[in-house]
Amino acid sequence: MGSGALAASLAGRPLPVRAAEPDVIVIGAGAAGIAAAKQLQAAGRSAVVFEGRGRLGGRTFTDSSLGPAYDAGAMFIHWAERNPWTEIARELAVATPNESWGGGFQLFQSGKPMPAGDRARRRGAFGEIDRRLDNADLDARDLSVAEVLSDLSPDLAPVAASGMLLSIGEESARISARDYQRLWAGEDYVVPSGYGNLVTRYAEGLDIRLNQPVTAIDWSGSRVAVTTAAGTLRARACIVTVPVGVLKAGAIRFTPDLPARTRDALAGIGMGALTKIALKVEGDRFGIMPGTTYFEAGAAERLISFELFPGDQDIVIGYCGGDFARALSTAGPDAAREQVVDLLAAMIGGEFRKAAGPVSFPAWWVDPFSHGSYSVCLPGHAGARDILAEPVGGKLWLAGEATAGGGAMTAGGATLAGRTAAAAVARLKA
Numbered sequence: 001m002g003s004g005a006l007a008a009s010l011a012g013r014p015l016p017v018r019a020a021e022p023d024v025i026v027i028g029a030g031a032a033g034i035a036a037a038k039q040l041q042a043a044g045r046s047a048v049v050f051e052g053r054g055r056l057g058g059r060t061f062t063d064s065s066l067g068p069a070y071d072a073g074a075m076f077i078h079w080a081e082r083n084p085w086t087e088i089a090r091e092l093a094v095a096t097p098n099e100s101w102g103g104g105f106q107l108f109q110s111g112k113p114m115p116a117g118d119r120a121r122r123r124g125a126f127g128e129i130d131r132r133l134d135n136a137d138l139d140a141r142d143l144s145v146a147e148v149l150s151d152l153s154p155d156l157a158p159v160a161a162s163g164m165l166l167s168i169g170e171e172s173a174r175i176s177a178r179d180y181q182r183l184w185a186g187e188d189y190v191v192p193s194g195y196g197n198l199v200t201r202y203a204e205g206l207d208i209r210l211n212q213p214v215t216a217i218d219w220s221g222s223r224v225a226v227t228t229a230a231g232t233l234r235a236r237a238c239i240v241t242v243p244v245g246v247l248k249a250g251a252i253r254f255t256p257d258l259p260a261r262t263r264d265a266l267a268g269i270g271m272g273a274l275t276k277i278a279l280k281v282e283g284d285r286f287g288i289m290p291g292t293t294y295f296e297a298g299a300a301e302r303l304i305s306f307e308l309f310p311g312d313q314d315i316v317i318g319y320c321g322g323d324f325a326r327a328l329s330t331a332g333p334d335a336a337r338e339q340v341v342d343l344l345a346a347m348i349g350g351e352f353r354k355a356a357g358p359v360s361f362p363a364w365w366v367d368p369f370s371h372g373s374y375s376v377c378l379p380g381h382a383g384a385r386d387i388l389a390e391p392v393g394g395k396l397w398l399a400g401e402a403t404a405g406g407g408a409m410t411a412g413g414a415t416l417a418g419r420t421a422a423a424a425v426a427r428l429k430a
């Protein structure tokens with residue numbers, strides 16, 4: 001894309017669909033779509049990327065609407081030793097230090113610091129939970145995480161539930177334990193200058209058309225026809241990287257419909273609801289060290305973990321997941337702010353209310369371009385990701401984090417999935 005077109009596109013003006021057919025159309029300019037387009041470009045194939053939002057990055061998004069910047073979506077470069085973003089960041093001279101929460105971890109029970117004995121028991125619980133999930137024998141039958149952990153003692157069960165809500169973003173009964181076992185582990189790095197900013201930078205030089213939601217894909221002919229409000233563009237192949245939530249919501253009409261095998265796989269994958277609520281804090285830090293985590297273990301029905309003053313900035317980030325996050329997303333930013341301020345005032349003291357500023361609440365669950373945080377295989381459906389990654393009719397590839405096997409749910413996995421799809425497409429005869 002020429003610099004004029006990029007400027008127009010980034011300014012949010014829809015560009016007219018050009019008459020010239022590209023080799024490939026990519027749908028979505030998140031990590032997967034950008035990686036796919038880069039790979040195609042490197043292979044000498046032309047690609048047009050249609051992006052529904054007015055910005056790049058998808059579920060990686062460095063939000064600076066409150067002044068201080070934080071990553072509202074992906075923040076950690078998980079399994080960094082083999083994550084493509086470690087290498088990309090190095091190439092772009094972007095620092096990616098090892099994860100550090102800096103200020104430590106404080107546990108509260110109904111607004112009061114938790115006694116040391118209870119804290120130690122909870123810490124021990126995480127090891128026990130991991131052991132059970134790693135060692136569960138699921139060869140004969142996939143179970144939910146809740147089923148695998150069903151005989152935990154009553155005081156440890158909430159620890160397990162909260163761990164799942166804040167990592168997977170979903171209730172334990174709706175998580176396939178077999179899929180969970182498959183997820184890759186490793187070092188976590190962070191991107192202090194913003195993971196979203198890094199992904200956006202990586203997209204430089206691609207032909208990306210912003211503000212162009214795709215509404216229909218016709219793959220009945222020899223070429224794939226992709227329709228946006230600006231018209232219809234054809235190509236030899238199409239890589240679809242929109243989130244599973246968008247596909248399941250029927251936002252894109254496929255002609256003919258996706259095969260039953262693909263639709264069944266989609267039915268076996270839900271979207272979690274990991275959600276961040278950012279609150280500006282003005283004038284006082286109450287002696288709390290930057291990067292401290294506050295976790296209220298007593299508020300099981302409204303579980304939020306807080307990172308205070310990350311990166312030495314005047315901001316607090318609340319993390320929540322599952323059905324509570326869904327309810328909050330539906331209720332909107334004012335309700336989210338009230339919950340966050342109430343919980344923090346109980347832990348820090350009533351004076352916190354005076355320092356509490358505006359909120360930023362990118363509620364992924366109600367966002368029409370994501371419909372959730374990331375894909376979660378339902379119990380009994382651990383094979384769905386691999387089926388979803390199978391090419392459709394030799395013309396259509398679904399890619400993105402949901403198709404990333406052990407790398408699922410992450411920006412790194414999305415990138416690998418995008419590259420895999422692009423490599424297959426690049427091998428096609430024109």
Ligand SMILES: Cc1cc2nc3c(=O)[nH]c(=O)nc-3n(C[C@H](O)[C@H](O)[C@H](O)COP(=O)(O)OP(=O)(O)OC[C@H]3O[C@@H](n4cnc5c(N)ncnc54)[C@H](O)[C@@H]3O)c2cc1C
Nearest residue numbers: 028030031032052058059074075076214400401409410411
């Ligand atoms: C709160 C939160 C925290 C997270 N934390 C981490 C983390 O720490 N580390 C990590 O690795 N991952 C994390 N993730 C997950 C990570 O962000 C995603 O797995 C990854 O970014 C997905 O990339 P993708 O390209 O598959 O999808 P997306 O980034 O969603 O890209 C798809 C693109 O398609 C676009 N689109 C949707 N519908 C249409 C349409 N009809 N037409 C055209 N375009 C459309 C979307 O706007 C989007 O830009 C987190 C996610 C959330 C929400």
